[in-house]
Structure formats: structure tokens, C-alpha cells
Amino acid sequence: MPVRSLTQSLLRWPRPEQVLAEARVWADEQRRLRPRLRRVGVFGSYGLGNASVGSDLDLLLIDEAADGPQHQRLHSWPLERLPLSCDALVLTPAELAQLLRGSSRMALELQTDLVWLD
Numbered sequence: 001m002p003v004r005s006l007t008q009s010l011l012r013w014p015r016p017e018q019v020l021a022e023a024r025v026w027a028d029e030q031r032r033l034r035p036r037l038r039r040v041g042v043f044g045s046y047g048l049g050n051a052s053v054g055s056d057l058d059l060l061l062i063d064e065a066a067d068g069p070q071h072q073r074l075h076s077w078p079l080e081r082l083p084l085s086c087d088a089l090v091l092t093p094a095e096l097a098q099l100l101r102g103s104s105r106m107a108l109e110l111q112t113d114l115v116w117l118d
Contacts, residue, residue: 018083020042022082022083023057023059023117024117030061036063038093039060039062039117040060041059041060042059042114043110044057044109046115047113047114056086057087059079059082059088060091060096061090062093062096064093065092074090
């Protein structure tokens, strides 16, 4: 999480390496707690390697038991434990495969940006 400096009126944004390391720890913990979680990946600026101050974390969770609308799926995951604000997408393996077969903007973004954290 960005932290305020005690001696200056500015925020220090975590380095991308730190964000990805903490996201890997989070993903490992979630996989231990929930065997249904198959994979965790990042995309967007962290997937491309060009994250900077103000970048959020775009996260993809592959949950074999996911069902219901996205907003309900997200409630199952402690995203607040991640080092930054996060935009997450929770998909089943079949939904991911179907998405990647398409030509939507999201499919193209995942095909170019997605980096798995395992």
C-alpha cells in the first residue's frame, strides 16, 4: 500500500518488484487455503512490466468452482490483503479457455499481458 513519509508530504508507491513479490505470497497462501484455486496471474501494467506510480494491480484468478456473477465471485477472495488496489477477474478454467478463443479486447489483453504468478 502506498505509505506517507513522516518527513515529507508525499506518498511512496511500492516498487513493482515488491508488489509482484507480495502478490506471489498472497497467491501461494490462497492456493494452500483453497485447492480449487488453480492459477493466479497479473495483466495490464504489471503484466507488461511498465507499472509506475498510481498503477493498480490487475489480477486474474482461475477458480474451478467459481459461479455466479463477478461481483459475487470477488467477495470470496481477500483482495484487501494485496499491496495495492486491485481489479480482479475470477474465471473457471473453461471460461478462460472460451475467453481466449475470442477476439475481444480482454482476450487480446490477456494474450499479450498475462503473467502467471506460479
